[in-house]
Amino acid sequence: GAVVSQHPSRVICKSGTSVKIECRSLDFQATTMFWYRQFPKQSLMLMATSNEGSKATYEQGVEKDKFLINHASLTLSTLTVTSAHPEDSSFYICSARVETGGTGNQPQHFGDGTRLSIL
Amino acid sequence: AQSVTQLDSQVPVFEEAPVELRCNYSSSVSVYLFWYVQYPNQGLQLLLKYLSGSTLVESINGFEAEFNKSQTSFHLRKPSVHISDTAEYFCAVSLNTGFQKLVFGTGTRLLVSP
Numbered sequence: 001g002a003v004v005s006q007h008p009s010r011v012i013c014k015s016g017t018s019v020k021i022e023c024r025s026l027d028f029q030a031t032t033m034f035w036y037r038q039f040p041k042q043s044l045m046l047m048a049t050s051n052e053g054s055k056a057t058y059e060q061g062v063e064k065d066k067f068l069i070n071h072a073s074l075t076l077s078t079l080t081v082t083s084a085h086p087e088d089s090s091f092y093i094c095s096a097r098v099e100t101g102g103t104g105n106q107p108q109h110f111g112d113g114t115r116l117s118i119l
Numbered sequence: 120a121q122s123v124t125q126l127d128s129q130v131p132v133f134e135e136a137p138v139e140l141r142c143n144y145s146s147s148v149s150v151y152l153f154w155y156v157q158y159p160n161q162g163l164q165l166l167l168k169y170l171s172g173s174t175l176v177e178s179i180n181g182f183e184a185e186f187n188k189s190q191t192s193f194h195l196r197k198p199s200v201h202i203s204d205t206a207e208y209f210c211a212v213s214l215n216t217g218f219q220k221l222v223f224g225t226g227t228r229l230l231v232s233p
Contacts, residue, residue: 004162034220044209046220046221091160093163112160112161112162113161113162
């Protein structure tokens with residue numbers, strides 16, 4: 001159980017293009033989803049926390065107009081990298097947390113990530 | 120704020136040898152502790168977690184970690200590693216309230232050779 005699907009797994013596009021990444025919880029409802037960015041051989045940096053039906057909470061230094069997050073349902077959150085440039089190239093990973101009656105101590109389950117390469 | 124330190128960026132070990140991956144954390148409030156494993160070009164998989172109760176937690180594939188509050192540590196151990204254990208291991212903490220955002224360490228690459 002607790003499977004998170006992320007699509008696409010890899011995308012290569014030209015500079016100036018907008019790219020949408022989807023994150024789905026397949027067998028559970030996720031009120032909260034998280035988006036991370038990982039640079040080569042480095043740790044994951046939290047970009048934003050996404051809550052169903054409300055605006056995402058962005059971490060300091062993350063441009064909300066650059067990285068648009070939509071969490072329209074309990075099983076889907078999307079990250080759109082607008083007008084992408086080579087410096088946006090990275091590995092983006094989403095996670096979702098199982099919500100079980102408000103106990104609040106469930107771990108995050110991660111998607112397999114999206115390798116974004118901007119030419 | 121919380122922080123996590125993984126002092127060893129890489130740990131080489133021979134197959135069937137024991138291994139310990141170190142993790143220390145800093146927090147002024149109670150936290151949850153996690154170990155995640157990442158294989159190349161994949162997301163993270165939860166290995167084990169400490170929420171409360173017994174300070175020794177175990178995973179199904181032979182790993183274990185012990186929460187030591189006085190030393191603020193959560194080291195990961197395995198008595199006998201396999202080639203397939205080669206991966207990146209991340210220690211993480213989260214508050215036990217609110218959104219429970221994860222703060223990750225910088226990761227330790229475990230390299231198991233025959």
